[in-house]
Amino acid sequence: MEARIIRRSLVTIAVGLAMGSAGVAHATNGYFAHGYGTKAKGMGGVGMAISQDSYAPGINPAGIAGMETRIDGSLAYFRPERSVTFNDMGDMTIDSGSEDFFIPSIGYVQQIDENRSWGIALLGNGGLNTDYPAFQNPGCAQQPQPNAGTGVFCGGSAGVDLEQLAIIPTYAQKFADGRVSVGFSPIISYQRFSAKGIAAFEGMSAEAGQGTVSDNGTDTTWGYGAQIGFQAELAEGARVGASYRSKIRNGDFDDYSGLFADGGSFDVPSTYGLGFSVDVSPSVTLSADYQRINYTDVAAISNPGDSGPLGAPNGAGFGWQDIDIFKFGAQYEAGNDWTWRVGYNRGENPIPSSEVEFNILAPAVMEDHFTFGFTKGFGNQHELNFAAMYAPRQSVRGPIQGGQAEATIEMRQYELEIGYAYRF
Numbered sequence: 001m002e003a004r005i006i007r008r009s010l011v012t013i014a015v016g017l018a019m020g021s022a023g024v025a026h027a028t029n030g031y032f033a034h035g036y037g038t039k040a041k042g043m044g045g046v047g048m049a050i051s052q053d054s055y056a057p058g059i060n061p062a063g064i065a066g067m068e069t070r071i072d073g074s075l076a077y078f079r080p081e082r083s084v085t086f087n088d089m090g091d092m093t094i095d096s097g098s099e100d101f102f103i104p105s106i107g108y109v110q111q112i113d114e115n116r117s118w119g120i121a122l123l124g125n126g127g128l129n130t131d132y133p134a135f136q137n138p139g140c141a142q143q144p145q146p147n148a149g150t151g152v153f154c155g156g157s158a159g160v161d162l163e164q165l166a167i168i169p170t171y172a173q174k175f176a177d178g179r180v181s182v183g184f185s186p187i188i189s190y191q192r193f194s195a196k197g198i199a200a201f202e203g204m205s206a207e208a209g210q211g212t213v214s215d216n217g218t219d220t221t222w223g224y225g226a227q228i229g230f231q232a233e234l235a236e237g238a239r240v241g242a243s244y245r246s247k248i249r250n251g252d253f254d255d256y257s258g259l260f261a262d263g264g265s266f267d268v269p270s271t272y273g274l275g276f277s278v279d280v281s282p283s284v285t286l287s288a289d290y291q292r293i294n295y296t297d298v299a300a301i302s303n304p305g306d307s308g309p310l311g312a313p314n315g316a317g318f319g320w321q322d323i324d325i326f327k328f329g330a331q332y333e334a335g336n337d338w339t340w341r342v343g344y345n346r347g348e349n350p351i352p353s354s355e356v357e358f359n360i361l362a363p364a365v366m367e368d369h370f371t372f373g374f375t376k377g378f379g380n381q382h383e384l385n386f387a388a389m390y391a392p393r394q395s396v397r398g399p400i401q402g403g404q405a406e407a408t409i410e411m412r413q414y415e416l417e418i419g420y421a422y423r424f
Helices: 002-020 038-042 199-204
Strands: 070-086 092-095 101-113 116-129 159-175 180-196 219-235 238-245 271-279 284-293 323-335 338-346 368-378 382-400 405-423
Touching (some): 038 338, 038 405
Antiparallel strands (some): 070 092, 070 101, 101 116, 159 180, 180 219, 219 238, 238 271, 284 323, 323 338, 338 368, 368 382
């Protein structure tokens, strides 16, 4: 009875915290996080074939099949350092503000029996944020706009804020004497978006003059999708896993219908992946994942800037390309309830040089991610988890102002995450 009361209370608190803290600012693999869950993040984000906590459905829903009843909570400190350099203005560099973000994650698994479990995870799916100051800009001093002559787009302080939360209920079950696991997750998506200081794009919009491009506060949408995955034991200590997540169909951002293609449509792209994990000794595990993110599913993300007016059917977007991601991780169980992890995540930059101008707002150009982490157990019920990530500076240079000038967008990232788990 006491355990049931504790579980019910913890789940209620977890859902409340997650719904009250939806904001995220991930922009690592495009605008997706490099991994989900503190343990996975310490191993470069791997998780297709190896699942160790209730965050597993963020990567592969099959991973909770038969998992022990547990609750995981974590808080990440994420610091993306973003800037734009105007190369034709004496290499004048403008840094984006709002560099410090705190991102919570919550997961819960209830074991039904040794082969079946259900659970729910609330995770930041992705996000973008920029906040450029209203500096004196000689390149646009004569523009007839509010705050003319200041900011990267001549409209004062400028930037966007895209936040996404994925709510992932999951059921998973083992088959074939426990050697094969299958999991399914319906996904509920919640998004928030705002933009400011980009009225300069009003003239490029199909809704020019209607005020649906910039400075309309925060708009929100809900959406839905699904994910399926499997894991299988190939031999003792050797595992394979794969997962597919559908495109998540969200409602339109009506307040920004003149900015995003198809009248404010902004869905979440589909992803799929494959992974392997092998125990090379009783204490050492090596894992590798491949992931594909299909940004071309979403016109507002993938359409080139010359596709047509902003907001129009199949209109202009950010010009992002689909990307392939390779993740590698190692785990060492050192004894005395200590486990150590390292990892490397190599993603592709989705932004071609031809699309730099619009992506001053979303400079998600990261490629390399180096990770480290550990777990310290305390008895049979408690775990303290930690992960760190560093992504070195990456940049893209390209034309702006119709080819009359050039700019370079840059980003560097740091992340620290600490988590606690309770096993019932």
